[in-house]
Each structure stands twice: as structure tokens, then as C-alpha cells.
Amino acid sequence: MLVIACPYCGPRPEIEFAHGGEAHIARPQDPSSLGVEDWTEFLYMRANPKGLHAERWRHIHGCARFFNALRDTTTDQFVATYRTGEPRPDLTTAVKA
Amino acid sequence: MTRFSAFELFRQGLTGQSGWKPQWCSPEPKAAYDAVIIGGGGHGLGAAYYLASQHGLRNIAVLEKGWLGGGNTGRNTTIIRSNYLFPESAGLYDHSVKLWEGLSQELNYNVMFSQRGVMMLAHTVHDVQVFQRHVHANRAAGVDNDWLTPEEAKAYCPPLNISDNMRYPVLGAALQRRGGTARHDAVAWGYARAADRLGVDILENCEVTGIVRNAQGAVEAVETTRGRIKTPKVGVSAAGHTSVVLGMAGVRLPLESFPLQALVSEPVKPVFPCVVMSNTIHAYISQSDKGELVIGAGTDIYTSYTQRGGLHISQHTLEAICELFPQFRRMRMLRNWGGIVDVTPDRSPIVGKTPVQGLYVNCGWGTGGFKATPGAAHTLAWTIARDEPHPINAPFTLARFRDGFLIDEAAAAAVAH
Ligand SMILES: Cc1cc2nc3c(=O)[nH]c(=O)nc-3n(C[C@H](O)[C@H](O)[C@H](O)COP(=O)(O)OP(=O)(O)OC[C@H]3O[C@@H](n4cnc5c(N)ncnc54)[C@H](O)[C@@H]3O)c2cc1C
Ligand SMILES: [Zn+2]
Numbered sequence: 001m002l003v004i005a006c007p008y009c010g011p012r013p014e015i016e017f018a019h020g021g022e023a024h025i026a027r028p029q030d031p032s033s034l035g036v037e038d039w040t041e042f043l044y045m046r047a048n049p050k051g052l053h054a055e056r057w058r059h060i061h062g063c064a065r066f067f068n069a070l071r072d073t074t075t076d077q078f079v080a081t082y083r084t085g086e087p088r089p090d091l092t093t094a095v096k097a
Numbered sequence: 098m099t100r101f102s103a104f105e106l107f108r109q110g111l112t113g114q115s116g117w118k119p120q121w122c123s124p125e126p127k128a129a130y131d132a133v134i135i136g137g138g139g140h141g142l143g144a145a146y147y148l149a150s151q152h153g154l155r156n157i158a159v160l161e162k163g164w165l166g167g168g169n170t171g172r173n174t175t176i177i178r179s180n181y182l183f184p185e186s187a188g189l190y191d192h193s194v195k196l197w198e199g200l201s202q203e204l205n206y207n208v209m210f211s212q213r214g215v216m217m218l219a220h221t222v223h224d225v226q227v228f229q230r231h232v233h234a235n236r237a238a239g240v241d242n243d244w245l246t247p248e249e250a251k252a253y254c255p256p257l258n259i260s261d262n263m264r265y266p267v268l269g270a271a272l273q274r275r276g277g278t279a280r281h282d283a284v285a286w287g288y289a290r291a292a293d294r295l296g297v298d299i300l301e302n303c304e305v306t307g308i309v310r311n312a313q314g315a316v317e318a319v320e321t322t323r324g325r326i327k328t329p330k331v332g333v334s335a336a337g338h339t340s341v342v343l344g345m346a347g348v349r350l351p352l353e354s355f356p357l358q359a360l361v362s363e364p365v366k367p368v369f370p371c372v373v374m375s376n377t378i379h380a381y382i383s384q385s386d387k388g389e390l391v392i393g394a395g396t397d398i399y400t401s402y403t404q405r406g407g408l409h410i411s412q413h414t415l416e417a418i419c420e421l422f423p424q425f426r427r428m429r430m431l432r433n434w435g436g437i438v439d440v441t442p443d444r445s446p447i448v449g450k451t452p453v454q455g456l457y458v459n460c461g462w463g464t465g466g467f468k469a470t471p472g473a474a475h476t477l478a479w480t481i482a483r484d485e486p487h488p489i490n491a492p493f494t495l496a497r498f499r500d501g502f503l504i505d506e507a508a509a510a511a512v513a514h
Contacts, residue, residue, distance in 0.1 A: 001407045002399075015409060019398040021353070040499040044351035044442055048340035050402045073354075073402050 020056030121293035137161025141334035143474025149295035152482035162304035166285030172436035178276035193472025206287030215276030316455035337437025360433035364388030444507035
């Protein structure tokens, strides 16, 4: 079981969390002007990377808030967690894993 | 290549079974092929076999980064059934079951397909309604599926606990009698041997690291750990790694890869006559011919490529197994493992052409593609050979996500083994 550091509550066991899929997929500003290819991209297409993944988590059985995380999908190790609205951390300057 | 037969077994017995030859040769990669398949699981090897046997393409190769069947083919719980809700699914999965029925004969390889029946348990009023809807839809589509009362379910599977003091009592079950199991490795090996016999090159330890496209954007070659191979056609059956492989050609897919686990018990005498699945409390169980109970758990909640999952996921499944089959409470588990499954938003697969000329994909089988091995491989081969969809795989096009024609087995069943 993973230990996940909620940016609001600190480290908690994985069973307190729900996974929210890929992060930083912004809802279109002007939906009615969006073409069919862009809708497909927004709704369905996912990076699904083997390596670093920016993803949403929700501390559903704790503070119930959404936040984002950078996790390595080849090891499941969390590199960083950060609050919704904050940009994806730049690993070249910030966190060492 | 020696044909397998009772006579051959007897003849080899005279020399202490020492005269058997390897079942496929391991040639060096050629510089060019008419087509290559990426992924040496059942789906990829099957596609190569059907390309050679039905479409006359013999100068082809299967490229596998590890060993044959080392992916999900060799890691799955081998449940085979075709009682999916939508007619498109019934078409594809039932095509597959029909091919399973003749596969051992066709390949001259015992894939141990055993139609012992797959029983899906209903535990809530909602389950009952959903499964009865499946039973009716399947009958309309010509696919067998029967509704059983709890007593009838117990008669079919005596170890089943149908008492009403369970947390989720059994309220009934849907039974597909033509469903069952097959030997996972044998499927990969059988297709490999049959393809090899037709001249297909089976290349293990050959990882594809790049897909090369020409000025028009069409596929021209693949880069591998054993050198560059020129080819105008590439079929991809890479299961959990499909996003990675298609990414090499710049194609994005509606896939996410999750760990899915299974485990087996110590072998015991025959105690379990059929396959039982419970989507609601997350347990799948059958008994292999070796005697092990084969148990499938759920996926982890996060995407991953680690080929292992959290222990609490299997624990949850074992709790359900012990409640449904109290006689297994003291059974010891022998091994557990994980595979990486590629899941689509509608839980239906993607089989067919891609936006790149010469690049074909067969993916998104998620937690339930073993059953579809022959059907998917057979229709994929058609699509690769003719560069057009097969009537059965046509609805499973990648374009369905753009065009809004989802085949929403996710909503229909929630779980799709
Ligand atoms: C625990 C578990 C239980 C399951 N239970 C069932 C079940 O009961 N019933 C059912 O129908 N389905 C089940 N499934 C799903 C089923 O196993 C898969 O859908 C099916 O086996 C996929 O077959 P495949 O040939 O496409 O993939 P695989 O057998 O995974 O083959 C893909 C191959 O591609 C290779 N590959 C990947 N990348 C590259 C590369 N770059 N270069 C070269 N080769 C590459 C891999 O090494 C792998 O061998 C289960 C899966 C798991 C993990
Ligand atoms: Zn929290």
C-alpha cells in the first residue's frame, strides 16, 4: 500500500484516497467553439506515460480535497504532491526524489 | 516440425521422450519484412498465424521484448465467455468463442479449452436487473446465457454459499454454459508453433524502441534492440504498453494502464467444477487442471507499469472468496503476481487502423482480453492484410471516441473480465 502525502493533512495510507486521473487537463474556456478533434483530445486522450506522471488525487476519507502529485509509474514512488491550481513542479530546480 | 499425436507420443516414448525438437526456431531478424507484429502475447502471435494461414503473408515477424506469453497472456485467470451486453461485443466475443471451440484441432496443440460454464453472481437488486437484461440481450443476439435461482446456482457449483447471513447474499446468477477456461501458455505456444511452421519469424528478446515514418507519414521501419527492420506494415498488440509503443509514432490513445493481480492456491483434488465471477464483491475463481484454485483480484486505483499491485487489493478478494466458499478458508496461497492492463473509457477494445498509414492497433482489452485472443487476432490479421476493417472489428475503431459511438460495456457491467 502506498503512503501518500496530502498537501493539507500529511502522509496517509492509500486507502484514504481516490485517484482522479491525469492532472492539468483544463476544461475548455469556450466549449461551443471547440472542434470535434479537440473534444476527443479533452475527453478521452491520455498521456499514460511510463515514467513521471502528473495526476490528480482526492483525499476522499480525510479532508476530501483534490490535489496533484508527480509519481513515477515505473516504481510508484511519489516525487512531489502539490495543491490544485499550483503549476507542475519543475524538477530540475525543485525536489530531489 | 513433428505433428503432435497419440502415435507420436508413443513413438517418442520408445526413446524416453528424448527426441522432441524445439517448437519454434529463433532466427536472426531479417533486414526487412512484409509486416511485423509488435508483442508476442496470444493476440500478436495469433495475428501472425492468421496472416500466414489465411492471407498468405509469410515473410512476417513477431517482435517480443521478453519471452512469448510473458505479458498478460501468461498472467491472466483465463476466463472465457461472450455474454457481453451490446450486439457489437457479442459479435466479437462470440466469434472468438467459436474459434476457441476448434482451436486445439486447428493448431494441432492442446489449448485445454474447457467449456465448464461461467457463472456470474448477482448480490443486489441492481445486479439482478442488470444480469437479467444481459440474459435477454444475449438471447436476442444468439448467445447462450441463462438465469439461475440461488438454489440452481448451488446445484451447478456445490461449494457456493447461498445462505442469507452473508454481507452480500447470492440473489441469483447468470450462467453461460459455453464459457470456460483455457491453458494460457498453450495459447501463445500453440500459435507460435503453428505460425513458425508457416514461415513466420518469432523474435524474442527484441524490443521495439522506435517507429520510423517516411515523408508521407506512413510506416517505413521499426527500430529494435536487435537492429532496424524495414516494413510497410506494423500491427501492435502490446497490451499495457500500447500507449508507449504508439507514442513512438506520435499517436495518442484513450488508454490508461493499471496493475491487475491474480493468485493461485496450493494444488488440491478437483473441488470446483466451473468458473464463478462476482463483479460486485470482486472475486473470480476457477480450478486449473493442475488443481490450483486460480483467483483474480481487482485493479489498483492508480495507473502503473510496475507489474505488481497492492496487497490490500488481493486481501479484499480473498475475503470475498472465503465468504462465498467457506470451505476454502484454510486454503494456502502459493503465488501472486500482477499484469499491466490497458483500459479504455468504455471498457471495449480498440481494433483496427490508426491515423498513421500502415500502423494497426489491437489494444484496450483491459482486464478481459484473453477470451478474445482468437477473435481479435483473426480480425486484426484481416485488417492488416486488406488495410480495411473486418465487419466484426469495424465498430471497435479508434474513431468511435471522436464520432461518439462508444460501446459502453463499462456502464453495462462495471467490471469487464
Ligand atoms: C491478473 C490478470 C487477470 C486477467 N484475467 C482475465 C480473464 O480471466 N479473462 C480474460 O479474458 N482476460 C483476462 N485478463 C486480460 C488478458 O490477460 C489480456 O487482455 C490479454 O491476455 C492480452 O493479450 P495480448 O496478447 O494483447 O497481451 P500480452 O500477453 O500482454 O502481450 C503483449 C506483449 O507485448 C510485449 N511488448 C510490449 N512492449 C513491447 C515493445 N516495445 N517491443 C516488443 N514487445 C513489446 C510484451 O512484452 C508482451 O509480451 C487478465 C489480465 C491480468 C493481468
Ligand atoms: Zn487531506
